[in-house]
Amino acid sequence: MTPMGSGGEPDIDGERLLRRLRELSAFGRTAEGGITRPGFSEAGRQADAFLIDQARRANLHAEVDAAGNVLFGRAAIDRTRPALLLGSHLDTVVNGGWLDGAYGVVSALEVVQVLAERHIDLDCDVVAIAFANEEGALFPQAFWGSMVAAGLLGSLPGPPADHEGRPLAPALALAGGDLDALPSAVWPPPSVRGYLELHIEQGPILDAGPERIGIVDAITGRAVLAVDLIGEAAHAGTTPLNARADALLGAAHLVIATRELAAQGLCHVASVGHLQVEPNSANTLAGHARLLVDLRDADAARLTKAEDTVRDQAGSIAARLGLGVRCRRMVRSEPAAMDAGIRRHIAGSAAALGLAARVMSSGAGHDAQIMAGITPTGMIFVPSIGGVSHVPQEDTAPADLLAGARVLLGATLRLLACPDRRNGYRP
Amino acid sequence: MTPMGSGGEPDIDGERLLRRLRELSAFGRTAEGGITRPGFSEAGRQADAFLIDQARRANLHAEVDAAGNVLFGRAAIDRTRPALLLGSHLDTVVNGGWLDGAYGVVSALEVVQVLAERHIDLDCDVVAIAFANEEGALFPQAFWGSMVAAGLLGSLPGPPADHEGRPLAPALALAGGDLDALPSAVWPPPSVRGYLELHIEQGPILDAGPERIGIVDAITGRAVLAVDLIGEAAHAGTTPLNARADALLGAAHLVIATRELAAQGLCHVASVGHLQVEPNSANTLAGHARLLVDLRDADAARLTKAEDTVRDQAGSIAARLGLGVRCRRMVRSEPAAMDAGIRRHIAGSAAALGLAARVMSSGAGHDAQIMAGITPTGMIFVPSIGGVSHVPQEDTAPADLLAGARVLLGATLRLLACPDRRNGYRP
Numbered sequence: 001m002t003p004m005g006s007g008g009e010p011d012i013d014g015e016r017l018l019r020r021l022r023e024l025s026a027f028g029r030t031a032e033g034g035i036t037r038p039g040f041s042e043a044g045r046q047a048d049a050f051l052i053d054q055a056r057r058a059n060l061h062a063e064v065d066a067a068g069n070v071l072f073g074r075a076a077i078d079r080t081r082p083a084l085l086l087g088s089h090l091d092t093v094v095n096g097g098w099l100d101g102a103y104g105v106v107s108a109l110e111v112v113q114v115l116a117e118r119h120i121d122l123d124c125d126v127v128a129i130a131f132a133n134e135e136g137a138l139f140p141q142a143f144w145g146s147m148v149a150a151g152l153l154g155s156l157p158g159p160p161a162d163h164e165g166r167p168l169a170p171a172l173a174l175a176g177g178d179l180d181a182l183p184s185a186v187w188p189p190p191s192v193r194g195y196l197e198l199h200i201e202q203g204p205i206l207d208a209g210p211e212r213i214g215i216v217d218a219i220t221g222r223a224v225l226a227v228d229l230i231g232e233a234a235h236a237g238t239t240p241l242n243a244r245a246d247a248l249l250g251a252a253h254l255v256i257a258t259r260e261l262a263a264q265g266l267c268h269v270a271s272v273g274h275l276q277v278e279p280n281s282a283n284t285l286a287g288h289a290r291l292l293v294d295l296r297d298a299d300a301a302r303l304t305k306a307e308d309t310v311r312d313q314a315g316s317i318a319a320r321l322g323l324g325v326r327c328r329r330m331v332r333s334e335p336a337a338m339d340a341g342i343r344r345h346i347a348g349s350a351a352a353l354g355l356a357a358r359v360m361s362s363g364a365g366h367d368a369q370i371m372a373g374i375t376p377t378g379m380i381f382v383p384s385i386g387g388v389s390h391v392p393q394e395d396t397a398p399a400d401l402l403a404g405a406r407v408l409l410g411a412t413l414r415l416l417a418c419p420d421r422r423n424g425y426r427p
Numbered sequence: 428m429t430p431m432g433s434g435g436e437p438d439i440d441g442e443r444l445l446r447r448l449r450e451l452s453a454f455g456r457t458a459e460g461g462i463t464r465p466g467f468s469e470a471g472r473q474a475d476a477f478l479i480d481q482a483r484r485a486n487l488h489a490e491v492d493a494a495g496n497v498l499f500g501r502a503a504i505d506r507t508r509p510a511l512l513l514g515s516h517l518d519t520v521v522n523g524g525w526l527d528g529a530y531g532v533v534s535a536l537e538v539v540q541v542l543a544e545r546h547i548d549l550d551c552d553v554v555a556i557a558f559a560n561e562e563g564a565l566f567p568q569a570f571w572g573s574m575v576a577a578g579l580l581g582s583l584p585g586p587p588a589d590h591e592g593r594p595l596a597p598a599l600a601l602a603g604g605d606l607d608a609l610p611s612a613v614w615p616p617p618s619v620r621g622y623l624e625l626h627i628e629q630g631p632i633l634d635a636g637p638e639r640i641g642i643v644d645a646i647t648g649r650a651v652l653a654v655d656l657i658g659e660a661a662h663a664g665t666t667p668l669n670a671r672a673d674a675l676l677g678a679a680h681l682v683i684a685t686r687e688l689a690a691q692g693l694c695h696v697a698s699v700g701h702l703q704v705e706p707n708s709a710n711t712l713a714g715h716a717r718l719l720v721d722l723r724d725a726d727a728a729r730l731t732k733a734e735d736t737v738r739d740q741a742g743s744i745a746a747r748l749g750l751g752v753r754c755r756r757m758v759r760s761e762p763a764a765m766d767a768g769i770r771r772h773i774a775g776s777a778a779a780l781g782l783a784a785r786v787m788s789s790g791a792g793h794d795a796q797i798m799a800g801i802t803p804t805g806m807i808f809v810p811s812i813g814g815v816s817h818v819p820q821e822d823t824a825p826a827d828l829l830a831g832a833r834v835l836l837g838a839t840l841r842l843l844a845c846p847d848r849r850n851g852y853r854p
Contacts, residue, residue: 203665220664224709235816236698236721237647237790238630241689243814248699249686255679262668271663272675274709275702282651282701282719282757284817292709294663330709363664387670389662390711 010118012110012409014402020054020106021401024090025098034392035098039091039133039144040068040171047090047102048175051109051130058113064176065185067148068132072109073125074116079187084415085195085375086111086408087129089145089367093137097200097394099401103382104198105130107405111412122416124193131367132175138162139171146367150374151186187374194342194415195371198380198408200396202364204387212403213350213357214381215343218298219369220268220361221335223307225293227254227314230324233279233287245322248277248286253321257313258293267306268297269363298335298361336369342378342415349410355403364389380407437545439537439836441829447481447533448828451517452525461819462525466518466560466571467495467598474517474529475602478536478557485540491603492612494575495559499536500552501543506614511842512622512802513538513835514556516572516794520564524821526828530809531625532557534832538839549843551620558794559602565589566598573794577801578613614801621769621842622798625807625835627823629791631814639830640777640784641808642770645725646796647695647788648762650734652720654681654741657751660706660714672749675704675713680748684740685720694733695724696790725762725788763796769805769842776837782830791816807834 027047028037037043048070052062055072062072070090071077088104108128115126131149136142139162147153160168160179169179178184201207206214231247255272262270274292293310297303311327318325343359350357360381368379382404385395454474455464464470475497482489482499489499497517498504515531535555542553558576563569566589574580587595587606596606604612628634633641658674682699689697701719720737724730738754745752770786777784787808789795795806809831812822 201665202662203667204670205667208670222664233818234814235629235791236700237649237696237723237792238628238816239696239790239814240630240632241686241696243631243635246686246698248682248702252679252682252699255675256683259668259673259676269664269666269668271673271712272679273663273704273711273713274707275675275704276707277700277702280701280703282721284700285698286700294709296664363666364662365664387661387666389665391660 010114010120010409010413012114012402012405017106017110017405018398018401021098021102024050024102024106028092030095030392032095032392034095035092036094036096037090037092038094038138039135040139040168040175044091045175048130051105055109060113060116066178066181067145067185068172068175068177069145069149069185070130072112072128074112077127078125080191081125082191082193083125083127084193084412085127085129085187085371086412087131087195087367088197088199089131089134091133091135091137093135093390095392096390097392099200099394099396100202100389101134103200103401107198107408110405111409114409124416126412132177134367139168141168143365143367143370146370148182148185149187150370152370152373153182189374192375194339195368195375195377196342196380196408196411197366197368198404199366200384200389200394201381202384202389205360206381206383207385207387209358211356211358212383212400213355213407214360215346215357216338216362216379216381217343217359218338218361219336219366219379220296220298220363221300221303222331222333222365223295223303223329224331225307225310226328226330227291227293227310228326229289229318231285231287234285236283236285239285244285246285247289247323250317250321250323251275251289251291253317254291254293254314257317258310261306261309266309267295267302270295270306292330296363300335303335333365333369336372336377338372338378339376342376342411345414346378346380346407346411348414349407352410353403353406355407378411380404380411437541437547437836437840439541439829439832444533444537444832445825445828448525448529451477451529451533455519457522457819459522459819461522462519463521463523464517464519465521465565466562467566467595467602471518472602475557478517478532482536487540487543493605493608494572494612495599495602495604496572496576496612497557499539499555501539504554505552507618508552509550509618509620510552510554511620511839512554512556512614512798513839514558514622514794515624515626516558516561518560518562518564520562520817522819523817524819526627526821526823527629527816528561530627530828534625534835537832538836541836551843553839559604561794566595568595570792570794570797573797575609575612576614577797579797579800580609616801619802621766622795622802622804623769623807623835623838624793624795625831626793627811627816627821628808629811629816632787633808633810634812634814636785638783638785639810639827640782640834641787642773642784643765643789643806643808644770644786645765645788646763646793646806647723647725647790648727648730649758649760649792650722650730650756651758652734652737653755653757654718654720654737655753656716656745658712658714661712663710663712666712671712673712674716674750677744677748677750678702678716678718680744681718681720681741684744685737688733688736693736694722694729695788697722697733719757723790727762730762760792760796763799763804765799765805766803769803769838772841773805773807773834773838775841776834779837780830780833782834805838807831807838
């Protein structure tokens with residue numbers, strides 16, 4: 001049996017896909033034309049309700065699990081049966097774009113719907129998932145939904161709350177979840193055949209090149225160090241150079257040292273995007289500067305080495321300038337390799353569609369990096385116009401949106417047609 | 428005739444001086460132990476009223492001019508008679524210290540009072556002035572009172588207002604001034620014999636050395652450039668190094684280049700104390716950075732050259748990193764040389780008191796730099812403990828406070844005893 005139903009090659013309904021994406025972009029729309037739709041917000045609930053309604057009108061099953069994830073399938077979800085999961089997230093950052101996350105969810109639903117409409121007979125469920133709160137814009141528990149689904153959340157240190165201390169439990173309940181029933185949302189790893197996520201690249205690489213499809217080989221790990229440099233606030237006019245302990249001068253040296261780390265090839269990318277200066281007055285030397293140093297690499301050991309190097313350099317800059325220094329690790333997520341077998345199916349799907357593809361890593365984090373902890377996982381990228389994301393200008397050409405969804409459908413069919421499918425898809 | 432009255436050498440009343448300073452520090456006292464007493468605030472009016480009351484109890488004359496300056500003399504102020512002016516200001520920055528300004532005013536009043544008590548017969552009035560709004564903390568017209576008194580305010584571009592747009596006129600009226608009568612507050616230069624200001628150093632030099640008295644040779648000029656670096660906000664994880672336009676990286680290079688300017692001796696001091704980053708997120712490269720570059724030098728031409736160098740360096744850094752750049756001059760005050768004759772009288776006064784003194788420049792701005800535009804001017808410094816100022820910890824040892832006031836009295840007597848006093852005190 002090949003997973004092929006009636007009426008020739010199955011194909012996605014491009015008009016439906018684009019319409020749903022456009023309609024979804026109304027929920028959380030900002031004055032600047034962006035989307036503010038944090039996980040567990042009113043706009044987030046509206047977006048969930050819209051897609052659930054779309055699925056039910058198409059005679060698909062939709063349900064919300066205890067974590068607030070929305071699941072779409074041909075029938076009621078049964079976590080004891082083998083399933084291939086396709087997904088992404090519907091939540092956004094503040095004033096973000098219309099495609100980050102939403103594109104992958106709407107495409108996953110489209111694949112489930114096409115398989116149902118074409119009555120393609122499968123011995124494995126295909127479930128589309130909108131993971132809750134990937135971005136963590138309101139409730140800071142980023143990757144919340146995929147962490148719960150993968151059974152990787154661990155025990156909570158206390159009741160989760162948002163940045164202002166409002167508890168998650170009631171917001172989760174409004175979204176249809178249940179903080180006390182999280183274990184019911186866990187997928188037992190043996191029943192998960194794999195996880196596929198389609199996403200915009202969020203960077204400039206595909207947009208600058210001839211390829212329309214990116215095949216992700218790894219999601220880079222990330223470490224964020226908060227570095228506090230403590231100097232002495234003093235009058236900018238009356239304090240001689242040799243009597244200064246200028247925290248901003250130290251910060252400037254560390255910003256440049258961080259860039260050098262990547263420029264010298266010791267870390268894939270290394271950046272400082274956040275710098276807070278106290279008292280931040282033209283007339284007063286800075287008594288305190290706080291930097292967030294963001295490091296990314298696909299190799300865990302290199303990432304750790306880069307963290308150590310930043311700590312060392314912060315220490316030597318501080319010693320040289322007479323500053324105090326304190327480094328704290330704020331974030332550490334491990335690099336996640338994508339499954340080689342799934343990558344071959346994505347490549348085969350793109351090739352069959354005549355789409356040029358390139359292998360690339362993902363510098364941004366995705367639910368896929370969580371799911372890779374329990375199942376063979378793959379990611380498909382499409383170009384981001386101008387390389388921009390998390391801003392109102394975030395966009396992708398319609399042809400590329402359709403191409404990506406077709407590659408997702410094709411890769412799904414190839415995966416399910418794979419002779420060793422009963423044993424998962426590891427090569 | 429020598430300016431000497433009955434009862435031996437005149438001397439300041441140290442207990443009275445310190446008591447008035449302590450009592451004055453109650454007006455605008457903050458929870459942190461500092462003083463928030465901006466010009467034309469409620470606390471400022473209380474401070475004025477306190478000193479006016481002190482003067483009148485001592486049978487001195489006190490009045491407020493149209494600019495809100497408080498004047499103290501032996502009799503009603505007559506701007507057509509020759510006068511030696513002694514002064515400073517009573518207003519503070521937000522959460523500033525108890526001595527910056529107040530020390531000079533209380534000491535000037537003390538000198539006027541001692542001369543009156545000792546019936547020292549002078550052919551020149553000695554007037555103590557508390558100049559209004561030197562700091563510009565609430566109403567941004569810094570040096571307001573001395574600019575008006577010196578006749579250097581020029582025509583106002585519009586009705587003066589505070590940072591939130593509230594007009595100065597009613598606040599000035601509450602303080603006893605009159606915006607429509609500013610010309611009445613101008614001192615005709617021919618009648619002003621000189622100006623003397625006693626002040627804490629606000630820097631670490633005297634505190635670190637053996638000398639207790641600083642004789643100021645020049646008040647450095649100041650230029651503040653606002654430099655905007657415009658990059659492109661982009662994802663810190665997905666944007667390759669060669670596709671970045673990182674405004675914070677440019678800012679870091681300019682902070683270091685500014686320091687180098689002073690380290691190489693091209694400018695007395697050069698500092699960046701203010702840096703604002705947008706969007707200021709760990710995950711996003713900065714699309715915009717604004718720096719305030721603060722330059723100080725006692726030589727106007729060198730100061731201008733330093734400004735040009737900062738503009739050039741901002742331009743070349745921006746070009747190298749693919750950034751846009753815009754530089755605007757926010758502040759420019761010219762260096763002011765102190766009068767050589769007055770400096771000799773200060774030195775003579777310190778020597779007669781057995782106080783070691785050193786010549787030094789002032790890196791901070793003072794009303795003296797305005798008054799130097801119309802009359803021979805001198806400044807006396809005393810040590811700031813730890814070199815700190817504009818903070819609650821600002822302090823000076825009582826012995827140093829008394830020594831400074833004695834030098835002010837002595838320099839005043841020497842000035843008025845000077846044979847060429849009828850022709851001013853230029854050497």
